[in-house]
Amino acid sequence: MANEIAGLVVIVTGASAGIGRATAVSLAKLGANVVVTGRRAERLTALVDDLADFPGRRLVVPGDIQDEQLAQELVNRAVAEFGRLDVLVNNAGLGHHSALAEMPLADVRTILDTNVIGLLAVTQTAVAHMKAQGSGQIINVSSIVGQRPFPHNGIYSASKTAVNFITRTLRMELRPYNITVSLVYPGLTATEFGQAKLGQSGGNRFGLQGIPAQRVGDAIVKAVRYGRTEVYVTLFDWLFTHINRLFPQSIDWILTRRS
Numbered sequence: 485m486a487n488e489i490a491g492l493v494v495i496v497t498g499a500s501a502g503i504g505r506a507t508a509v510s511l512a513k514l515g516a517n518v519v520v521t522g523r524r525a526e527r528l529t530a531l532v533d534d535l536a537d538f539p540g541r542r543l544v545v546p547g548d549i550q551d552e553q554l555a556q557e558l559v560n561r562a563v564a565e566f567g568r569l570d571v572l573v574n575n576a577g578l579g580h581h582s583a584l585a586e587m588p589l590a591d592v593r594t595i596l597d598t599n600v601i602g603l604l605a606v607t608q609t610a611v612a613h614m615k616a617q618g619s620g621q622i623i624n625v626s627s628i629v630g631q632r633p634f635p636h637n638g639i640y641s642a643s644k645t646a647v648n649f650i651t652r653t654l655r656m657e658l659r660p661y662n663i664t665v666s667l668v669y670p671g672l673t674a675t676e677f678g679q680a681k682l683g684q685s686g687g688n689r690f691g692l693q694g695i696p697a698q699r700v701g702d703a704i705v706k707a708v709r710y711g712r713t714e715v716y717v718t719l720f721d722w723l724f725t726h727i728n729r730l731f732p733q734s735i736d737w738i739l740t741r742r743s
C-alpha cells in the first residue's frame with residue numbers, strides 16, 4: 485500500500501542544490517512538511533520562498549554536516565516544530581577526484597566526515613525519535629560507484645560502499661522498530677557535484693551527460709511512498725551494476741583502458 489506524502493515530516497540534508505533540492509521540491513508539491521539543511525543558508529531560504537505556494541510548512545536549519553552539533557540541532561528543531569519526524573533523506577554528499585596513492589589524508593577525512601560520519605550522526609539522532617514514536621523511514625543516497633569503484637574516484641566510492649553497508653545493517657537492526665531503511669543508487673546526474681568535488685578537475689572520461697536531478701528526486705519520493713528499499717534510478721544503472729557483478733574483471737579492464 486502506498487504511503488500518503490501529504491502531512492509527513494521529512495528532513496532532507498543537502499537541500500541547497502541538486503538532488504536534495506529537487507527532492508525537497510517534489511515532497512513540498514505533495515504537501516509534506518519539509519526541513520531543509522546544508523551550509524548555504526541563503527540558498528535554503530530561497531528554496532523555502534520558492535515553495536511558499538505549496539501545502540505544508542518548511543523549516544530551515546543551516547549547518548555543516550561534519551559538525552556533530554548539527555545532527556542534534558536539526559532533528560531536535562524538526563521535532564520541536566512539527567511534533568514528530570517521519571522521514572530522513574540523507575542526501576548531503578561530496579565527491580573527490582584524484583589517485584588514491586597521492587591524495588592528501590586531510591581530504592580523506594573530509595570525504596568520510598561528510599559522506600559517512602555526518603550521515604550516521606544525523607541518522608542516530610533521528611532513530612532515537614523514530615523508535616520512540618514507533619515508526620520512521622530513512623532514505624540514504626548512495627551511488628552506483630558505491631557498488632563498483634572507478635579509477636581516481638576511490639575514496640568517494642569507498643565512502644558510498646560504507647553507506648551501503650551502514651544502510652543494510654540498519655535495515656536489519658531497525659526492522660523490529662517499524663523503521664524502514666532504503667538505499668538509492670543514482671548514476672551520473674547533472675548537478676553542481678562535479679564543481680563542488682575536492683581534488684583535481686575532470687573525471688567524466690566518457691563524456692556522458694547526467695540525468696536531471698529531478699529524476700533522482702522523483703525516485704526518492706517513490707521510495708518514500710512505496711517503502712522501496714533498493715532503488716536504481718535508470719535501467720542503465722541497474723544493468724551496469726548487475727553486469728559488473730558478473731564480470732568485474734572485464735569492467736576493470738574497460739575502465740583502466742579509458743583512465
Ligand SMILES: NC(=O)c1ccc[n+]([C@@H]2O[C@H](COP(=O)([O-])OP(=O)(O)OC[C@H]3O[C@@H](n4cnc5c(N)ncnc54)[C@H](OP(=O)(O)O)[C@@H]3O)[C@@H](O)[C@H]2O)c1
Binds near residue numbers: 498676
Ligand atoms: N551528481 C551525481 O552524479 C551523483 C551520482 C550519484 C550519487 N550522488 C550523490 O547524490 C547526493 C547529492 O549530490 P548532488 O549531485 O545533488 O550534488 P550537489 O549539487 O553538489 O549537492 C550536494 C549537496 O550536499 C550538501 N553538502 C555537501 N557538503 C556538505 C556539508 N559539509 N555539510 C552540509 N551539507 C553539505 C550541499 O550543500 P552546501 O554546499 O550548501 O553545504 C548540497 O546541498 C550526494 O550524496 C552524492 O554523493 C550524486
